[in-house]
Amino acid sequence: xxxxxxxxxxxxxxxxxxxxxxxxxNAIEELTGQRLGPGSxxxxxxxxxxxxxxxxxxxxxxxxxxxxxPRGRETLERELRSMARVxxxxxxxxxxxxx
Amino acid sequence: MNPALxxxxxxxxxxxxxxxxxxxxxxxxAGRAAWANLAVSVAGMWLRPAIWPVDSPVQRRQRxxxxxxxLAAACWFLTHAxxxxxxxxxxxxxxxxxxxxxxxxxxxxxxxxxxxxRPTLDAALxxxxxxxxxxxxxxxxxxxxxxAVQTGAYTAxxxxxxxxxxxxxxxxxxxxxxxxxxIVASLGAATAVPPSPARxxxxxxxxxxxxxxxxxxxxxxxxxxxxxxxxxxxxxxxLLVLSPAFVGTLRDLRRLSxxx
Numbered sequence: 001x002x003x004x005x006x007x008x009x010x011x012x013x014x015x016x017x018x019x020x021x022x023x024x025x026n027a028i029e030e031l032t033g034q035r036l037g038p039g040s041x042x043x044x045x046x047x048x049x050x051x052x053x054x055x056x057x058x059x060x061x062x063x064x065x066x067x068x069x070p071r072g073r074e075t076l077e078r079e080l081r082s083m084a085r086v087x088x089x090x091x092x093x094x095x096x097x098x099x
Numbered sequence: 100m101n102p103a104l105x106x107x108x109x110x111x112x113x114x115x116x117x118x119x120x121x122x123x124x125x126x127x128x129a130g131r132a133a134w135a136n137l138a139v140s141v142a143g144m145w146l147r148p149a150i151w152p153v154d155s156p157v158q159r160r161q162r163x164x165x166x167x168x169x170l171a172a173a174c175w176f177l178t179h180a181x182x183x184x185x186x187x188x189x190x191x192x193x194x195x196x197x198x199x200x201x202x203x204x205x206x207x208x209x210x211x212x213x214x215x216x217r218p219t220l221d222a223a224l225x226x227x228x229x230x231x232x233x234x235x236x237x238x239x240x241x242x243x244x245x246x247a248v249q250t251g252a253y254t255a256x257x258x259x260x261x262x263x264x265x266x267x268x269x270x271x272x273x274x275x276x277x278x279x280x281x282i283v284a285s286l287g288a289a290t291a292v293p294p295s296p297a298r299x300x301x302x303x304x305x306x307x308x309x310x311x312x313x314x315x316x317x318x319x320x321x322x323x324x325x326x327x328x329x330x331x332x333x334x335x336x337x338l339l340v341l342s343p344a345f346v347g348t349l350r351d352l353r354r355l356s357x358x359x
Binding site: 020021022025035037038039040041042043045046047049050051063 | 103114117118120121122124125126128129132133136137138139140141143144149150151152153159354355
């Protein structure tokens with residue numbers, strides 16, 4: 001696996017479409033029941049932008065929404081497939097059938 | 100002002116310009132729990148200039164080069180302080196070959212990572228002006244202390260004056276190191292060309308080796324010697340603490356070099 005949890009979460013919620021930072025954290029809270037700390041969220045956004053996995057859109061006002069790049073979409077898919085393989089193997093070993 | 104907003108001000112300017120407005124909105128809805136998270140993030144961001152928002156890949160390499168120079172300056176100062184003030188006898192005088200070899204490797208690393216000035220008159224004049232402004236105070240302090248030692252005024256000076264001269268000497272060295280970093284950080288694209296990824300990588304490896312080995316030597320000899328050498332041990336430990344920052348910059352360079 002290449003990217004850490006907060007980065008995976010951000011990429012995951014951005015799969016729904018472009019969002020700005022606050023909306024990303026709302027979506028993460030909806031998904032996991034917990035918001036990321038502000039430092040963690042914007043650190044993750046900065047890392048993802050440096051890796052060219054997300055890009056900024058021209059926004060209105062001071063905030064600019066971000067969206068997945070094609071490379072970000074590929075990375076997310078690879079990451080989720082890898083996580084799904086690990087989850088399936090773990091559940092099989094526990095004798096639990098995947099939902 | 101809300102402490103969280105104060106913490107946002109501590110982020111690097113490039114990060115603040117890009118994410119500051121979003122961060123302010125986020126911290127308005129976050130409680131005190133966000134303060135520690137922000138503080139850790141601020142420290143992490145200063146240690147990872149490679150991930151700050153940039154206009155071009157060249158600007159990213161310039162920042163990584165600056166980071167390498169800052170770390171090298173810190174390593175040099177710590178090693179120098181330990182060797183001058185509290186070196187174990189086996190290392191005294193800085194004449195042991197491993198320490199000398201590390202100093203040479205550090206110089207080589209610096210030559211590799213420092214941005215090269217453009218061969219134009221404007222670039223040369225800009226560089227000279229910044230060097231003259233930046234090094235004026237440390238040069239004056241060094242000259243005063245050197246003159247005091249050379250003329251014998253230092254040994255003849257009252258006991259109260261000697262510590263002042265010593266403080267001047269170490270202030271001059273620290274200021275010189277800080278100003279070197281500031282000058283490298285201020286070099287724009289019109290004045291200097293940042294190192295290529297390959298040159299930066301090689302330079303970072305040299306600097307990492309030249310920073311880590313003296314740390315191991317200082318810590319090892321200080322701990323194993325009969326008399327305690329607390330400053331040497333602390334300097335050695337600090338050098339080892341700095342080493343991961345070199346490794347982090349190298350890792351960022353590898354991960355991000357595909358983008359330029």
